Amino acid sequence: MTTVTTGNVSDHLLRGLAPIPTTAWKEIDDEARERLTPLLAARRLADWVGPGGWTHSSASLGRTTALDGPPPGVSVEGVVTRQRRVLPLAEFRVPFTVDRREIDDVQRGAADPEFDDLARAARQAAEIENRAVFHGWPEAGIEGIAAVSPYPSVELGTDCQQYPGIVARAVDTLRRNGIEGPYALVIAPSGYTRIVESTEHGGYLLFDHLKRILGGSIVWAPGVDGAVVVSQRGGDFLLDVGQDLSIGYSHHDADTVHLYLEESFTFRVVEPDAAVALS
Template identity: 75%
Template sequence: MTVHDHLLRAQAPIPAAAWAAIDDEARERLTPLLAGRRLTDWGGAAGWSASSVSLGRATRLGGPPPGVDAAGATARLRRVQPLAEFRVPFTVSRDEIDDIERGAQDPELDDLDRAARQAASIENRALFHGWPDAQITGIAEASPYEALSLGDDTDRYPGVVARAVDVLRRAGIEGPFALAVAPEGFTRIAETAEHGGYPLFDHLTRILGGRILRAPGLDGALVVSQRGGDFVLDVGQDLAIGYSSHDADTVHLYLEESFTFRVTEADAAVVVR
C-alpha cells in the first residue's frame, strides 16, 4: 500500500510489523476484487494533491477579461475532469496488533475484509455504472448498443456472447475481448458443463479470445474490448490505509482512494443483462 504523510500513519499506535501485516492483508483482499482495473488502462497515480486530469480539450471564451483592449485576441478555457475521493473506515483490535507483534501468522482482521469489499465495490461500481455526483460516466451507461439478454439459461450464454463479440467487430472494435460478470453469474458459468461435459467457462473463453472476470459491483455482464485505449482509470491517491484515532481497545483506520474514470471509446463495450 502506498504511504503518504496525510494518512497520519506515524501517529497510530501500530508497530512496523503490524503495519506490514495490515497492508499485506489489505492488498491480498483488494487485488481479486478490483475487477474494473483489469478491464481499463491505468492512467497513473498522480498523488493525493492531484485534483483533476486534463481532457485535452478547451471551450472557447467570449474574449479577454472585460476592460482589456486586445483586438483579434482569442481565449479558451481548458477542460478537466475532477478526481473524487472516498474513505471507508474500519477498526483493528489492539490485542490483535499485540498478537501480530508476538508473531501471530493468522491475524483476525475481519473488519478490514468488510472495508476492502466496500472500497472495491465503490471503485467497480463507478467504472461499470458511473457515479453522477463525481462526474463519472460508467462503461455500461456509455455503450451505444442495445443491451443483449443473457437470462438464466446457461445454454444461451455462448450464442449471446458470440453475438456481443460480433457487434463489436462490426463496429470496427478489435479484440481480444473480456467478459465481466456479476458474482452470481460468474459462479453459474464456472459450475456449468455443456453437453458432453465440456466446461462452459472454456467455451466462452475461446469465443472471447480473452478472459472472464468475476466483477463485484456489476449488474449483469459486459463484453469489453481489451485492445487498450478505450477506458482509462486515473488515480490520485491509490488505495491506502490511514489512521483516524484510537482508544484503549481499538485503533480506528480507513481505506482511502482518489480517482476518476474516462470512457474514451464508448463503442468498445456491449451490455449483457
C-alpha cells in the same frame, strides 16, 4: 493492472500517529493488498494512469470551452480566449477498525491475525471503484462503460446454455463496428458462479467455451450488475488515479484503532463503441 499500493505513501494518512508498530503495520498492509487485488476487476481492463499522488486533483480532457473574451478592461482585436476542460478526481474513505489485542498478538508472532473488518472494508472499496467504472458515478462526473455503450442492452438471463450465443453476438457486434479483440466478459459474482459450475452437452466446460469465443478472459466483478463484453485491445478506457488505495489512521481508544481505506480517482470512456452491456 496495477498493484495496490497500500503503505505509508502520504503524510496526510497520519500513519505515524497510530499506536501500531512496524510489524503490525506490515501485516495490515499485506492483508489489505491480499484482499483487494482479486476484487479490483476494473483494473484488469482499463488502462492505468497514475498514481499522481494525493495532490493530483483533475484529469485533462484535452478539450476547451470558448470564453467571451479577455479580462474586463482589456480591448484587443482578434484575441481568441478559451478555457481548458478537466475532469475532477473523486475521493472516498471506507472506515474500519483493528482490535488492539490483535496488534499485540502480531507483535508476539501470531501468524493468523483476525482483521475481519478490514476484509469488509476492502470489499466495499473495490465495489465503489468497480461500480463507478462499469455503471458510472454521476455526482462525480464519471460515466460508466455500460451506461455509455451505444448498442441496445442484451438480456443475459440465468440460463447458462444461452450464454455462448449471447456472448458470440456481442463479440460480433464489436467486431462489425471495427473494435478489435481480444474481448473479455465482465460479470457479476452470481453469473460467474453459474458459468464455472456449468457444462454443455458432451461435458464441455462452459467456461472454456466462452473463453474461446472471447479470445480473452472472464472477469469476476463484485459491484457489477449483469455483465459487460468489452474489448481488451487497450486505449478505450482510462482509470486515472491520484491516491492509490492506501490505509490511513483516524483515531484510537483503549481497545480499538480506527483506520480507513482511501482512494482518489476518476474514469473516462474514450471509445463508447468498445463495450456491449448485458443486463
